[in-house]
Amino acid sequence: MRLRGVGVSPGIGQGPVYVMSVSVPEPPAGATYTGDAEREKERALAALTQVAGELEARGHQAGGEAESILKAQALMAEDPGLVVRVKTLIDRGLAAPRAAFEAFTKYRDVLSGAGGYLGERAADLNDIRDRVIAILTGQQMPGVPRVPDEPYVVVATDLAPADTAVLSKRHVAAFVTEEGGPTSHTAILARALGVPAVVACRGATGLTPGLRVVVDGTSGEVRMESEGAAPVTAGVAYGTPHGPGRTRDGHPVPLLANIGGPDEVERALAMGAEGVGLYRTEFLYLGREHPPSREEQEPAYRAVLDAFPGRPVVVRTLDAGADKPLAFLPAPGREPNPALGRRGLRAYRDFPGVMEEQLAALGAVVTTDLQVMAPMVATAEEAAWFAAACRTAGLPQAGVMVEIPSAALRAETVVAAVDFVSIGTNDLAQYAFAADRELGAVSGLLDPWQPALLDLVSMTTAAAAVAGKPCGVCGEAAADPALACVLVGLGATSLSMGSAALPAVRAALAAHTLEQCEQAAQAALTQATAEQARAAARADLPGLARLGL
Amino acid sequence: MGERKVTVAAEVGLHARPAATFVKRAMQAPMDISVGKVHGGSPVNGKSILAILALDVRQGETIVISADGEGSEEILDELATIAGTP
Structure with a gap:
């Protein structure tokens, strides 16, 4: 199978x-119990208390953010409203498992109807419900x-x-x-x-x-495992090769790391990163009442520049929106759809001081390696506005993310306004296919092999090539060894990814010539579906199978 | 009947950690605690995390916390502080 x-x-x-x-089966509707109602209620309460205790203990063990999530779940298991509902249902003759099922379902429906954050709590309730029913019916706990x-x-x-x-x-x-x-x-x-x-x-x-x-x-x-050729043990086929990223015929493609703070630098270096292609800076801002001062920001930038002397470090300025609200960037109103709201560069228009302070901090540590780019850029006019602000701060290399389809469609004018661009394939796919990244139901559309997404990448790389400016890819697509070859074939000048993916991508590139990558890219572009694009590209990249990729 | 009006200051509103802290404290109180929004809606049980979550109080919204009986003033002060903490 x-x-x-x-x-x-x-x-x-x-x-x-x-x-x-294991999804715990729904107790049959109308299931009743024999014996005393009070005893059945005690049984239900004991199960709820046991689950609360277990969640509390797991939270204590996990620590950090997980701890507060699990402790809130523990409170839900012993919620007084829920307990009253369970007791009432038992009084009406329902067996404890069925009573628990119906009580949880009622609350879950209230929460899931609200969507967003509350909708996610509905999933928490399902988890608690299953644990309670598992205890009551003597099944294995999830x-x-x-x-x-x-x-x-x-x-x-x-x-x-x-x-x-x-x-x-x-x-x-x-x-x-x-x-x-x-x-x-x-x-x-x-x-x-x-x-x-x-x-x-x-x-x-x-x-x-x-x-x-x-x-x-x-x-x-x-x-x-019993089927087909025995696989190689993960990683062994290509080891952890180091050295600069390049194709078999020596075409250089710097392989860079995506990092979210200076503490990820060590791992990036260990995996052979040749620089940083995406330095997310949100960690400096989250959970604060006031934006960090430039003095406070400088060490965070300097630490990363110092770790990669003579190597590119691409800093992305603050990407905040209504999904992770910040006290000093108050939303103009409630945003029903934060992904399409005032986030990234759009927020800088209302709060230019926050952007200027970050650019000033970057200007204070500027080296020839430092590149600075803005998120959520839709138009050439926005790109030019950001580039001008970078110039004012003394930053010679200003760029933008290409993650909104309009920026890819008019890549020529966007590229003309800046020194470099970097394609963020995750958001580019989300916006091109109108498919929420956090929604499993539409995730099929977000396959990075979708030919329409490859078209948008191709438009951007082509415009950058004509202008003679660098165009990297820093989305998760770059972490797929086969797709990485295709992106290089489309004209990406650097690839940036989570550090863990670097060895496999380096090995895949080293196994193919630039011409093979270009052929694979053209083959993928002419297909009708993501599945066909993947298959067509892999047919032109024979080295992948040898590497166990 | 004692009452406190307080504007919720936490970024996440009265959800996640602030909601859990609030409910934990309310559960220790001997008397009933009710919580409602200033504008609209009937008050809910302040000891119920699910009811508090469903109330969906966002940052900047004002709530009314009510309690009655011995020691209720102190508890109301504490709950108002929790809800008003950023």
């Missing part, structure tokens, strides 16, 4: 299947073994931050989920851990627990 999903974290992992949070005999393949409908809080790379060989997209929390978490992952994999939770499977986080394939 073979299953296919979307590979979102490269590498190959193998081990026994562990199906997480969860994963803490210290298994060997690393296992975690299979789930989807993974919540609370599920993954207690997972360790030593124990997990791979992730496979039925839902989620390339930029879902599961995918981001897997890449951060350096664990292969496949998402949007239909039928995965039907896999028999304990079955030994091989998960290919690059191609998205999940197959039984």
